[in-house]
Amino acid sequence: MQLKFIRSLGLRFWLLLPLLGGLAWILSGWATDWILTRSNVSDKAFVLEASDSPAIIVQSINVAIQPGRFAIVTVYTLNQPLRQLEFRFPVTEPEKIERAIAQVLGLSQAQVKQVIRYNAIR
Numbered sequence: 001m002q003l004k005f006i007r008s009l010g011l012r013f014w015l016l017l018p019l020l021g022g023l024a025w026i027l028s029g030w031a032t033d034w035i036l037t038r039s040n041v042s043d044k045a046f047v048l049e050a051s052d053s054p055a056i057i058v059q060s061i062n063v064a065i066q067p068g069r070f071a072i073v074t075v076y077t078l079n080q081p082l083r084q085l086e087f088r089f090p091v092t093e094p095e096k097i098e099r100a101i102a103q104v105l106g107l108s109q110a111q112v113k114q115v116i117r118y119n120a121i122r
Contacts, residue, residue, distance in 0.1 A: 056082065058105065061116045063097055071097050072121075075105065094118065 047055050057078040064072045071092055075085040089100045098116065102109045 064119045064121050066121045
């Protein structure tokens with residue numbers, strides 16, 4: 001009974017399976033490569049202006065949190081000589097970190113939330 005069903009599917013079906021599997025493998029490899037090589041930089045940028053220095057354009061903010069200890073904040077800019085700034089804050093709660101970053105950079109918390117990314121360090 002079962003052997004008759006398999007034979008009734010025909011040779012075209014069995015030759016099509018490896019082709020479909022290969023196509024799925026290629027497409028999943030392409031999608032994985034595209035996702036992993038995307039930039040982690042936001043398309044939103046904010047300008048920090050100070051009276052005594054040129055404007056700094058903030059492109060993204062990465063936060064690495066060491067649980068129970070501190071947060072390392074790296075601010076990536078579009079300025080040529082100053083590509084990144086690094087801060088350490090003695091807090092690990094996201095709300096407090098965002099408030100501290102906003103205060104140091106002179107941005108609103110809403111602006112900080114748009115460009116921030118969190119990573120946990122073990």
